[in-house]
Amino acid sequence: xxxxxxxxxxxxxxxxxxxxxxxxxxxxxxxxxxxxxxxxxxxxxxxxxxxxxxxxxxxxxxxxxxxxxxxxxxxxxxxxxxxxxxxxxxxxxxxxxxxxxxxxxxxxxxxxxxxxxxxxxxxxxxxxxxxxxxxxxxxxxxxxxxxxxxxxxxxxxxxxxxxxxxxxxxxxxxxxxxxxxxxxxxxxxxxxxxxxxxxxxxxxxxxxxxxxxxxxxxxxxxxxxxxxxxxxxxxxxxxxxxxxxxxxxxxxxxxxxxxxxxxxxxxxxxxxxxxxxxxxxxxxxxxxxxxxxxxxxxxxxxxxx
Amino acid sequence: xxxxxxxxxxxxxxxxxxxxxxxxxxxxxxxxxxxxxxxxxxxxxxxxxxxxxxxxxxxxxxxxxxxxxxxxxxxxxxxxxxxxxxxxxxxxxxxxxxxxxxxxxxxxxxxxxxxxxxxxxxxxxxxxxxxxxxxxxxxxxxxxxxxxxxxxxxxxxxxxxxxxxxxxxxxxxxxxxxxxxxxxxxxxxxxxxxxxxxxxxxxxxxxxxxxxxxxxxxxxxxxxxxxxxxxxxxxxxxxxxxxxxxxxxxxxxxxxxxxxxxxxxxxxxxxxxxxxxxxxxxxxxxxxxxxxxxxxxxxxxxxxxxxxxxxxxxxxxxxxxxxxxxxxxxxxxxxxxxxxxxxxxxxxxxxxxxxxxxxxxxxxxxxxxxxxxxxx
Numbered sequence: 013x014x015x016x017x018x019x020x021x022x023x024x025x026x027x028x029x030x031x032x033x034x035x036x037x038x039x040x041x042x043x044x045x046x047x048x049x050x051x052x053x054x055x056x057x058x059x060x061x062x063x064x065x066x067x068x069x070x071x072x073x074x075x076x077x078x079x080x081x082x083x084x085x086x087x088x089x090x091x092x093x094x095x096x097x098x099x100x101x102x103x104x105x106x107x108x109x110x111x112x113x114x115x116x117x118x119x120x121x122x123x124x125x126x127x128x129x130x131x132x133x134x135x136x137x138x139x140x141x142x143x144x145x146x147x148x149x150x151x152x153x154x155x156x157x158x159x160x161x162x163x164x165x166x167x168x169x170x171x172x173x174x175x176x177x178x179x180x181x182x183x184x185x186x187x188x189x190x191x192x193x194x195x196x197x198x199x200x201x202x203x204x205x206x207x208x209x210x211x212x213x214x215x216x217x218x219x220x221x222x223x224x225x226x227x228x229x230x231x232x233x234x235x236x237x238x239x240x241x242x243x244x245x246x247x248x249x250x251x252x253x254x255x256x257x258x259x260x261x262x263x264x265x266x267x268x269x270x271x272x273x274x275x276x277x278x279x280x281x282x283x284x285x286x287x288x289x290x291x292x293x294x295x296x297x298x299x300x301x302x303x304x305x306x307x308x309x310x311x312x313x314x315x316x317x
Numbered sequence: 318x319x320x321x322x323x324x325x326x327x328x329x330x331x332x333x334x335x336x337x338x339x340x341x342x343x344x345x346x347x348x349x350x351x352x353x354x355x356x357x358x359x360x361x362x363x364x365x366x367x368x369x370x371x372x373x374x375x376x377x378x379x380x381x382x383x384x385x386x387x388x389x390x391x392x393x394x395x396x397x398x399x400x401x402x403x404x405x406x407x408x409x410x411x412x413x414x415x416x417x418x419x420x421x422x423x424x425x426x427x428x429x430x431x432x433x434x435x436x437x438x439x440x441x442x443x444x445x446x447x448x449x450x451x452x453x454x455x456x457x458x459x460x461x462x463x464x465x466x467x468x469x470x471x472x473x474x475x476x477x478x479x480x481x482x483x484x485x486x487x488x489x490x491x492x493x494x495x496x497x498x499x500x501x502x503x504x505x506x507x508x509x510x511x512x513x514x515x516x517x518x519x520x521x522x523x524x525x526x527x528x529x530x531x532x533x534x535x536x537x538x539x540x541x542x543x544x545x546x547x548x549x550x551x552x553x554x555x556x557x558x559x560x561x562x563x564x565x566x567x568x569x570x571x572x573x574x575x576x577x578x579x580x581x582x583x584x585x586x587x588x589x590x591x592x593x594x595x596x597x598x599x600x601x602x603x604x605x606x607x608x609x610x611x612x613x614x615x616x617x618x619x620x621x622x623x624x625x626x627x628x629x630x631x632x633x634x635x636x637x638x639x640x641x642x643x644x645x646x647x648x649x650x651x652x653x654x655x656x657x658x659x660x661x662x663x664x665x666x667x668x669x670x671x672x673x674x675x676x677x678x679x680x681x682x683x684x685x686x687x688x689x690x691x692x693x
Binding site: 214216219220224225226227228230235238239 | 411413419
C-alpha cells in the first residue's frame, strides 16, 4: 500500500516536474489556440453549407451503428478552383504582398541602418519613435490615412496650396492607397529585426573592407548586405506572411477592384454565409503560407546557431 | 633583425624617412588624444608604439590607416602627403586587433578580397592567394570559414589578408593580444621572419613591453598623447629618459637621491632611500643639492651572503620574499630603513647549499655603470 502510493507519487513527480511544466506551457497554448481552431476550420471546410445554425452540415453522423458515418465533401475546395475569382484573388494577394514587402524592405532597411549608425544616445529615442505608433489602435491609424489620402484630404490640400498640383490626386480607393497603408503599418516589423541585426554588426569589418581598397558603396553590397541577410529574411517574412491574409487595409483604403484573399474570405463568411467555402479559402491560404513560414523558421534557426 | 639594426637608418642624417608624422594633433571634442606629435619611421623598420591603454597609440595607428581624421598637422608616406586620402585609396593595410575577418567568406575569399578591389585578373588573384596561404602555412584551410578556425589560425589569415596587396606599410593593432603566451612567443618570431622576407615596413601597436622588445627595430614609448622616448629596445631598457619609461619597461628599483658632485669614480648621490652614498658612472649636468632619481635593474644587483670586497654601492638587508622562476629567482630584500629592493639571480647551481632563503642576511652590490641617473 505504502510502496504503491510512493510509486504514484514519483510518477506524478516525473510528469509534473518543473522542467516539463515549463516546456508544456507553450505547447498547451499552441494546442488550445492554434491546433484546436485549425481543426475546427478544417472540419468546417469539409462540410456542406445549409440554412441552419451553425450554417454547415455535421462531419460525423451518429446513426444506429457503433461507429459514426463520416460525411466529408471536397466540394468547397473544388468550387475554389472552378471559379477564377479565387485564383485571381490569391495571385493578386501574392502580388500585393511581394511588392509591399520589397517596398517595406527598402524603406525599413534605410531607417534601420540610420538608427543603428546613429550615436548611441540617440538610438533609444529613434527606436522608440519606430515603436510609438503601436500605442494607437491599428484600426485608428488606418482610418487616419483615409483623412490624409482622400480627394479633399490633407495630402491633396497641402500639394494644391503649395502649387505642385492644381487638381486633386486620386489615391484613395486605389491599389496605391493599399500599398501606402500596408507599408506604413508593417514598417516596424521590418525595422526591428533589421535593427537588431545591424546594431550588433562589427564595424571593424567595414573598416577592414575600406582598408583593403573597397569603396563605401561596394562595401555595403559585399559586406553589410550579406551579413544582414538573417535580419532581411526575418523582416521580409514578418511582413509577407500577414500581408498575404490582410483584410482591414484593402477593405478601408482599397477600391472595389482591389482583390485580396482576406476580403474574399470575409465576403464568403459574413456576406454569403458560406462557412465551408470561407474555411476552404483559409485552409488553402495556410497551405500556401506553410512554405514561407518554414523558410522563416529555418532562417531563424540558422541565425541562432 | 640584426640586419635592420646594423643598418640603423635613424642614425644616418642623409637617410630619408619613409613615414613622416609632422605636428599631428588629434582631438575628440575637448579631449586631446594626440598632442602635436612628430615621428619619423624608416623603410623596412619594425616599429612599435608602446604605452598604457588610452595613451593614444591606437589613435595614431588609425590615423595612419585613415580611419581617424587628423585635426592638425600632416602625415607623409614616401614623400607624399596622405593626410586627406580616404582609407580605401591608401597603399597601407592594417591587421585588426579583432582580426575583422569577413565571417561570410572562406579563408581564400578573405585573402582575395583586397586583390579583387584592384580588378586583377582571376588567375593572378588565385596565384597570389596561394602564395599567401603558403606563407602563413594555411593551404589546407583555404575553404574553411573563419568560425571554423582557431585563434592562431584566424590571426594568420588576418595577416595574410593584410599582406596580400603588398602594402607599402603594414599596421598591426595588438596583433598577438588574443593568443596564449606560448603561441604569442612563437608568432612573434614568425612575424619577424615574414617582415624580413617581404621587406614591408611594419608599425605595430602593443601594450606588451616584452613583445615590443622582442620584435622591434625601434620602440616609441607613448603616454597621454605624447611620445616620451623613441629608441632601440636596448636603449629604452638600459637608458630610459625618465623614471616613467624606466618603470614602464621591465622591472626596476627606483630610488631618490640628492646630487653631491663628481669624483674619480663618477657621479655621487646621497640617497635616503638607500641610506648611503651612491656612485654612478653616468655624468649629469646638475648642481649640488639637486634632487634626482636613479634606477637599477634587478638583474644588475648582485646578491650574496658574503660581504663584497668593493668599497662602494653596498647595501645590507634581509630577504623577505623569493619568487622562484625556474631559470632565475627574484629576491625581495628589505633594507634597514624599510625600503624593499628587488634582485634577480640566475639559478646556475642545482645544489641546496648555494641557495639563499627567507630571512637570510644578504649584501646587495652593483657596479657604478649599472646605475641610470634620471633627472625627471
